[in-house]
Amino acid sequence: MARWEPDAPGRLQQAALELFAERGFEQTTVEDIAVRAGVTKRTFFRHFPDKREVLFAGSEEFRRFFVDALAGAPASASPLESVAACLDEVSAAFHGRREYSRIRHRVIAANAELYERELVKLASVATALAEVLRARGVDEPAATVTAETAVAVFRTAFERWADADDRDLRAVVGEHLDVLRAVAARG
Amino acid sequence: MARWEPDAPGRLQQAALELFAERGFEQTTVEDIAVRAGVTKRTFFRHFPDKREVLFAGSEEFRRFFVDALAGAPASASPLESVAACLDEVSAAFHGRREYSRIRHRVIAANAELYERELVKLASVATALAEVLRARGVDEPAATVTAETAVAVFRTAFERWADADDRDLRAVVGEHLDVLRAVAARG
DNA sequence: CATCTGACAACACTTGGTGTCATCAGGCTA
DNA sequence: TAGCCTGATGACACCAAGTGTTGTCAGATG
Numbered sequence: 001m002a003r004w005e006p007d008a009p010g011r012l013q014q015a016a017l018e019l020f021a022e023r024g025f026e027q028t029t030v031e032d033i034a035v036r037a038g039v040t041k042r043t044f045f046r047h048f049p050d051k052r053e054v055l056f057a058g059s060e061e062f063r064r065f066f067v068d069a070l071a072g073a074p075a076s077a078s079p080l081e082s083v084a085a086c087l088d089e090v091s092a093a094f095h096g097r098r099e100y101s102r103i104r105h106r107v108i109a110a111n112a113e114l115y116e117r118e119l120v121k122l123a124s125v126a127t128a129l130a131e132v133l134r135a136r137g138v139d140e141p142a143a144t145v146t147a148e149t150a151v152a153v154f155r156t157a158f159e160r161w162a163d164a165d166d167r168d169l170r171a172v173v174g175e176h177l178d179v180l181r182a183v184a185a186r187g
Numbered sequence: 188m189a190r191w192e193p194d195a196p197g198r199l200q201q202a203a204l205e206l207f208a209e210r211g212f213e214q215t216t217v218e219d220i221a222v223r224a225g226v227t228k229r230t231f232f233r234h235f236p237d238k239r240e241v242l243f244a245g246s247e248e249f250r251r252f253f254v255d256a257l258a259g260a261p262a263s264a265s266p267l268e269s270v271a272a273c274l275d276e277v278s279a280a281f282h283g284r285r286e287y288s289r290i291r292h293r294v295i296a297a298n299a300e301l302y303e304r305e306l307v308k309l310a311s312v313a314t315a316l317a318e319v320l321r322a323r324g325v326d327e328p329a330a331t332v333t334a335e336t337a338v339a340v341f342r343t344a345f346e347r348w349a350d351a352d353d354r355d356l357r358a359v360v361g362e363h364l365d366v367l368r369a370v371a372a373r374g
Numbered sequence: 375c376a377t378c379t380g381a382c383a384a385c386a387c388t389t390g391g392t393g394t395c396a397t398c399a400g401g402c403t404a
Numbered sequence: 405t406a407g408c409c410t411g412a413t414g415a416c417a418c419c420a421a422g423t424g425t426t427g428t429c430a431g432a433t434g
Contacts (some may be wrong), residue, residue: 003430004382029420040383045422080374115310116303123306144343145366152335160328179332184371187267190399191413216389227414232391 009047009057011037016054021103025052025111052117055104059121066090066125070132079138083129083150084177090154091170098169105162126151153180196234196244198224203241208290212239212298239304242291246308253277253312257319266325270316270337271364277341278357285356292349313338340367 005011015036019028030051034044048054069089073082094101108114130147138146157176161169192198202223206215217238221231235241256276260269281288295301317334325333344363348356 008381030422031420041421042384042423043382046381049422051421078370078373080370084374112307116307119306119310120299120303123302141343141347141363142366142370144347145340145363146370148339148343149336149367149370152339153332156328156331156335160331176328176332179329180336181371181374183265183267183329183333183336184368186265187271187368195412217391218389228390229392229415230413233412236391238390 005038008037008039008043012039012044012047013054013057017104017107020055020107020111025107025114052114055108055114056117056121059124062121063125063128065093067128067132070129071135075136079133079136079142079146080181082133082136083146086129087150087154087173087177088170091157091168091173094169102162105159109159109163122151122155149180153177192225195224195226195230199226199231199234200241200244204291204294207242207294207298212294212301239301242295242301243304243308246311249308250312250315252280254315254319257316258322262323266320266323266329266333267368269320269323270333273316274337274341274360274364275357278344278355278360281356289349292346296346296350309338309342336367340364 012033016028016033019032019036030044031041033054034041037044044054048057066086070082070086072089073085077085108118126144126147129150130144133143133147134140153176154173157173158169160176161167161172165172199220203215203220206219206223217231218228220238220241221228224231231241235244253273257269257273259276260272264272295305313331313334316337317331320330320334321327340363341360344360345356347363348354348359352359
């Protein structure tokens with residue numbers, strides 16, 4: 001017989017998302033999360049470096065997903081075409097996760113500290129994408145500008161989608177990319 | 188005779204920037220900052236809501252500066268032209284502050300928590316700019332996409348300028364805007 | 375069977391952040 | 405002059421986030 005219930009990190013993530021959604025981030029102590037998951041506060045910090053990070057455990061894979069999608073774009077594509085393909089592939093992956101994404105985004109949007117962390121995670125995605133673009137032969141500052149713009153478009157589209165827009169995320173991202181092209185063409 | 192030395196907030200900001208630059212953000216306690224400024228820890232938190240905010244006291248005026256600059260752009264300008272004019276005006280204001288800007292940026296870039304706060308402040312600038320664009324008749328999602336892109340360009344240029352580029356900030360921002368136009372035109 | 379390992383509890387500690395009350399210089403009013 | 409009010413501060417107690425350290429034991433390893 002196992003000495004402890006398996007998957008403590010998973011139980012902590014589940015408990016944290018529930019509690020944050022129920023009473024809010026600040027009204028939830030790490031002790032509360034730990035108790036609901038059946039462990040101690042100390043064990044929480046063995047699995048997550050801080051209270052916020054429990055909501056961002058998948059961000060490493062998330063970044064890698066972006067990177068792989070961009071790296072897989074056709075070599076003949078222009079910088080914007082390649083990041084557009086990347087965003088399209090990433091967006092498609094959110095197809096079945098609509099409800100979870102919205103709950104999570106609502107929790108994050110409701111708390112400034114969580115929103116800070118979200119922005120940092122997306123900034124690290126942009127940094128990684130810029131690196132891929134450079135490896136694909138794009139010079140600076142075009143690589144960084146393109147990557148940052150792409151992430152800004154994705155974030156803008158994602159927030160609209162999570163907040164109100166009932167279309168598929170792919171459609172919203174595609175529309176926002178078209179808007180970017182139109183805005184740039186007129187200025 | 189005054190009971191206390193005047194301008195406690197200013198002394199705290201000065202002390203904090205010095206200490207963060209000397210030993211780093213995490214190696215500096217609020218107590219350290221307060222002692223150097225000649226007050227108590229409690230007084231620090233009377234002037235700043237948290238330890239990080241002592242480096243972001245001017246961000247309200249910063250945002251207003253952006254907003255006023257955008258609001259003052261010619262009504263005939265396209266969205267991108269108007270934010271370009273806004274960024275140019277803001278960039279010009281950094282002319283004499285090069286050394287201070289670089290020290291402050293180095294401190295912020297060296298610590299993840301401070302960088303988080305910086306991103307949130309810039310995100311609030313983007314939100315404010317989008318509102319101005321909507322007031323100028325730009326529809327969604329073009330207003331948000333344009334504002335977020337503008338801030339992304341500014342941040343990218345600012346970081347390059349603070350890190351290495353010896354030109355004037357205006358020149359770097361202008362170059363990055365041109366790069367954005369070129370990238371968008373090819374994709 | 376003996377040992378090692380990894381995940382956890384228990385506990386003490388530092389630091390960020392808050393609530394509360396006392397203090398007192400300078401301004402205001404009588 | 406005397407008395408009162410105000411605002412910025414110190415002093416102190418407190419909670420919660422996060423860390424270092426030690427002990428424990430189920431299961432794997434030999």
